[in-house]
Amino acid sequence: MSTVEAHVPGVFYRRPSPDAAPFIEAGSVVEAGQTIALIEIMKTFNEVKADKSCRVSKILLDDGDEVDVGQTMFEVDEP
């Protein structure tokens, strides 16, 4: 098991827009480079991308949660 940490502080979002489906669900298998969340920082949106192919086992934050640099957002396993 490894984790994905935030590189910037801001507000965490699981979906591209309020009425859209989440990028991923717990259990999703993702490819390297795939967008898995957004972090809003001063009204600009930064994409959080998977840095390797993996299975996301746990999502630790909810839509609209505050996130700080270094905070763990996801737990992931090798697929």
Add this chain to the structure above:
Amino acid sequence: MTGLRRVLVANRGEIAVRIVRACHAAGVEAVAVYSDADENARWVQLADEAVHIGRSAAQKSYLDSDALLKAARSADVEAVHPGYGFLSENAAFARAIVEAGLVFVGPPPSAMEQMGDKAAARRAAQAAGVPVVPGSGPVDDPEDAVRVAEEVGYPLLVKAAAGGGGRGIRPVADAAELVDVLPGARAEARSAFGDGTVYLERAVPGARHVEVQVLADEHGNVVHLFERDCSVQRRRQKLLEEAPASDLRESTRQAITSAAVRLAGHVGYRNAGTVEFLVDSDENFYFIEMNTRVQVEHPITEAITGVDVIAEQLRIAGGAALTLEQDSVERRGVAIEMRINAEDPERDFAPTPGEITALHLPGGPGVRVDTGIVRGDRISPFYDSLIAKLICWGADREQAYARAGQALAEFHVGGVASTISLHRRLTADPRLRAGPVHTGWLEESRAGD
């Protein structure tokens, strides 16, 4: 006197400081609100009382209308000033304030709704005899849009009916691009503004953005405080504004200001508002939208007219008649406002949150700095990036720009990158100092640098 006793300032940052000061100067008590991130902020300390309204994320504090209403009740205020941004142009919030028996320091909710829907605002302007950019009503399917676009003419802009602040706008060169852009524009409008309605508007190449500040009371009086030129923009966000608009023919100035007054009167407007126009190189002008709130750039209007716009807002909200008559509003000199943002111009304006480790503010004749920040504060990632506004007044453009150059040389922000360096270059740029530029100028000139 304002007729008000105690006001809730439903905002943060420099505008909260500005409103608290105006309240106190008018003998009105001011109650501040704050999120977790803003507990020790300057406006909280300046206010008579402060109420905690929630978490740091704006959705859970400054955008939470229930939390603000609760704060208003608990603090026993009789009015709410929304500032700009957040809920300031949210008609449902304004209506909730009014239904709670409180005064909303802004226009009637009905006028906000009419002006907040850009397609409805265009119709109102046409009915008031104010020229609008050739455009359409709401467009739905691509086939319909292409047919309507032939009448409007290319190049054009796809705009969100509920949009504002430069957001929700997509340029389109031809029919193929229109068909391509339409679904995304509708989806973006729906997610950003809660309404997927879009319409088409012909692009006006090389136009200036000129806007007119108006004040209207409930007794039927409407005056204008002349105009501002806000053409120095990046991605449709204003960076530097000037009042009055330079090199505008007096006949154009009279026509554009009276058009703004006419529109405000037509829609039963009340309080402070701004009517925005595009002005082409032949000085034809076209209405684009009305902002139903006080704006970031109101201090340059204050600098050239001597009118305190926030004090007037409070007086109007308290039911008083305007003491200003049009003939008594005099224009003197030139003022420039520069937005000092926590963004790095060298890294494509990346946001730079962090601690302000040093802050040296400029001074001297004609120099005003509006800020909600003191040294040691953190620029939070949760809100917009404005650190301060620098306003410089001079007897003429040359003196205003000279003072701006000196003020920027003194201005120092430590700990985060800021747009001070960009403004130093801009205010020294002979092309800008020579006279008016159009809204695409900054991006074109940066691309060519």
